[in-house]
Amino acid sequence: MIKIIAAGGDAGLExxxxxxxxxFSDSALAMFNLITDTTGIKESIMQEISVKSNSxxxxxxxxxxxxxxxxxxxxxxxxxxxxxxxxxxTVKVKAYGGKFDxxxxxxxxxxxxxxxxxxxxxxxxxxxxKLKVIFDI
Amino acid sequence: MEKIFKGLIRINETKxxxxxxxxxxxxxxxxxxxxxxxxxxxxxxxxEQLANVAMLKGIVKASLGMPDIHTGYGFPIGGVxxxxxxxxxxPGGVGYDINCGVRLLKTNLTKEEVIPGIKDLIExxxxxxxxxxxxxxxxxxxxxxxDGIVCKGVNFAIEKGFGDKKDSEKIESxxxxxxxxxxxxxxxxxxxxxxxxxxxGSGNHFIEVQYVDDIFDETAAKKLGLFKGQVTxxxxxxxxxxxxxxxxxYLAIMEEMVKKYNMFIPDxxxxxxxxxxxxxxxxxxxxNGAANYAWVNRQFLQYLAKEALTGFFGNIKDHxxxxxxxxxxxxxxxxxxxxxxxxxxxxxxHRKGATRAFMKGxxxxxxxxxxxxxxxxxxxxxxxxxxxxxxxxxxMEETFGSTCHGAGRILSRNKAIxxxxxxxxxxxxxxxxxxxxxxxxxxxxxxxxEAYKDISNVVEVVHKSGLSKKVAKLRPIGVIxx
Numbered sequence: 001m002i003k004i005i006a007a008g009g010d011a012g013l014e015x016x017x018x019x020x021x022x023x024f025s026d027s028a029l030a031m032f033n034l035i036t037d038t039t040g041i042k043e044s045i046m047q048e049i050s051v052k053s054n055s056x057x058x059x060x061x062x063x064x065x066x067x068x069x070x071x072x073x074x075x076x077x078x079x080x081x082x083x084x085x086x087x088x089x090t091v092k093v094k095a096y097g098g099k100f101d102x103x104x105x106x107x108x109x110x111x112x113x114x115x116x117x118x119x120x121x122x123x124x125x126x127x128x129x130k131l132k133v134i135f136d137i
Numbered sequence: 138m139e140k141i142f143k144g145l146i147r148i149n150e151t152k153x154x155x156x157x158x159x160x161x162x163x164x165x166x167x168x169x170x171x172x173x174x175x176x177x178x179x180x181x182x183x184x185e186q187l188a189n190v191a192m193l194k195g196i197v198k199a200s201l202g203m204p205d206i207h208t209g210y211g212f213p214i215g216g217v218x219x220x221x222x223x224x225x226x227x228p229g230g231v232g233y234d235i236n237c238g239v240r241l242l243k244t245n246l247t248k249e250e251v252i253p254g255i256k257d258l259i260e261x262x263x264x265x266x267x268x269x270x271x272x273x274x275x276x277x278x279x280x281x282x283x284d285g286i287v288c289k290g291v292n293f294a295i296e297k298g299f300g301d302k303k304d305s306e307k308i309e310s311x312x313x314x315x316x317x318x319x320x321x322x323x324x325x326x327x328x329x330x331x332x333x334x335x336x337x338g339s340g341n342h343f344i345e346v347q348y349v350d351d352i353f354d355e356t357a358a359k360k361l362g363l364f365k366g367q368v369t370x371x372x373x374x375x376x377x378x379x380x381x382x383x384x385x386x387y388l389a390i391m392e393e394m395v396k397k398y399n400m401f402i403p404d405x406x407x408x409x410x411x412x413x414x415x416x417x418x419x420x421x422x423x424x425n426g427a428a429n430y431a432w433v434n435r436q437f438l439q440y441l442a443k444e445a446l447t448g449f450f451g452n453i454k455d456h457x458x459x460x461x462x463x464x465x466x467x468x469x470x471x472x473x474x475x476x477x478x479x480x481x482x483x484x485x486x487h488r489k490g491a492t493r494a495f496m497k498g499x500x501x502x503x504x505x506x507x508x509x510x511x512x513x514x515x516x517x518x519x520x521x522x523x524x525x526x527x528x529x530x531x532x533m534e535e536t537f538g539s540t541c542h543g544a545g546r547i548l549s550r551n552k553a554i555x556x557x558x559x560x561x562x563x564x565x566x567x568x569x570x571x572x573x574x575x576x577x578x579x580x581x582x583x584x585x586x587e588a589y590k591d592i593s594n595v596v597e598v599v600h601k602s603g604l605s606k607k608v609a610k611l612r613p614i615g616v617i618x619x
Binding site: 004005008036053057112115134 | 207208210211232234269270271272273325329332338339340378382385388389392393396404405406408546550551552576577578579588
C-alpha cells in the first residue's frame, strides 16, 4: 500500500510492504510517480545501484537519493528492480527502466532530495515493513 | 510581559522569546519576530525546531526566527543561527538548495509600455528560459567551465560576456566566495550540475515581471534607481542539482560522523560537525562552491531574461536599459564579524530562509549602497506583491544583520491542490492582472496565492521591529514558473 503525504510545501510517501525488497522497490516506483507519469516508460536501460550505510534509515535515504541523482543526471526512470543483495546496511540492485523525454513526459514534482525529516523505516506489528519518507521539493 | 502561547513570552509588539528552559539542552533562548496574527499561525513544529537549533554547540545569543518562520528540515525556514569558532556547522542550517536567492533587475520601461504586450512577453520569456522537471541549460558548458563557475563565481560569467563588470559589486559577497576546493565536491554534483546551469528549476522558483507600485522611502528608492510605475524583473532560483547533491553528500558524511563520535543531536537533519574538524572544513569548501554556482546561475538567468526583453522591446524602445539592482542569498552560512556583548567576534552565521540585511556604512557594502544600507529583496506569492527594503543598525544589533526572506507557506501542497480543485488559478490570476505560465502539471495550484501568508504582513513586522526598512512595493504582472 502506498500513500502520498503532505509536509508543508513538500511531499512524502508512506509505504507498507511484506518484505524489504518490496519496500525498496515500491517506494522508488512511487517516488518516480511523483516526478512524472511513468506508465508509458519502456524498459530499455539497465542501471546498477550499489549503496551502503550504517543504518537502515541511512540506507533507504542513500538509495532514493542515488535514484534522484540518476534521474537528474541521466533522466533515468526505473520500472522494475532485481535485487542482488539487500540487507539493513547494503543494497545492490539492477534497475530496469527508460528515459525521461522533456518534450513528451509529464512534468510533476522536481525532487531535490530524500530527507531524514521524520524518517521511519521499521517492521511494524502486522509483520509488514513500513516506510515514511519526506522529499524536499 | 505576558505569557501567551506555547511557552512563548511576548517582549514587545513584534518580538517573542522562547526561554532556554523550554526544552532540555537549549544553550540559548529562542526569539521570534512576529505580530499577534502571525504568531497565532506559527506551527508548533517550527517552534520545536527553533528550540533544537538553540542546542547547536557554540550558538551565540539566540536561535532566531523571522516572521516567515515555518517548519523546515532540522532548522525552521526563516531561521538564523550564529555560532562562535569553537562551535559547529550544520548543513541543515543552509538547506538542500544552497544559496537559493533573489535577484532584482530594473528597467527604463514603464508599466504602460509593458502591460499591453505582457501575454506575448511571458511567452517569449517562457520559451527562452528552461524551467521545470528535467529541463537542461541552453548555454553549452564542459567540465572545465564548471570548475571556473565553482571556483570563480560570478566573475567567470562576467569574463565570458554574460554580464557587466559592475554586476559583481551589486551581488552579496560580490557573487564569489574564495574558499572553495572542487576536489571536495563529488563527481555526482558535477554531473548533475553541468546540464542544469542556466535553468530555473521548479517549486517556488520563478521569474517575474513586475512594476513599482508604491515607494515608502523616496531617498533610498532614488539611490537604488527605482521610480513609481517602473518595470522590474525578479529572479528567484538557487544552485539546482549541483547544490542539492552537495547537501545530500555532506549530510550523509555528517550523519556517519555523529554516529562515530556518539554526538547528541535532537534531529537527524541537524547533523553537524565542529568547525575545526576536517568534515566541517570540507563541507564549507564544497558549500562555497555551490554558492558560487548559484550566483552564476542567477547571472545566466539574468542574461537570458535580458536577451528576451531586448528582442521583445528592441524595435519599440530606443535605448532599452536593464540593470541589476541587487542579488541576495537566503540559504547560506558565512563567516562574518559581529559585535556580541560589546566585543567584535568572528561568527559563522547560518541563514536558512533568511536574508542578510547589513546597515548603511557596513564595510561589506559597495560604494553605491554605502549610505542607504544593503538592498533586501523579499518576494511574495505570485498574486500579491514583493518588497524592496534596506538593512539597518537594529538588524546588526539583534539578528546578526538578518531579516525575513519571503511570505512563508500556510497551506500544504495537498491542501492547496484541494482548494484549487475545480478552479482555474491561471484565469483567476489573469483577472487580477497577472499572466502566468508554468511547465508543471500542478505547479500553479501548489503555488497559488492563498497557499502563502500575505507578504505585506510579514514585511510590516520586520519594518516595525526595525530589522529592515521598506523602500518599495512591487506588483507582479507576469510570472514564469517550472
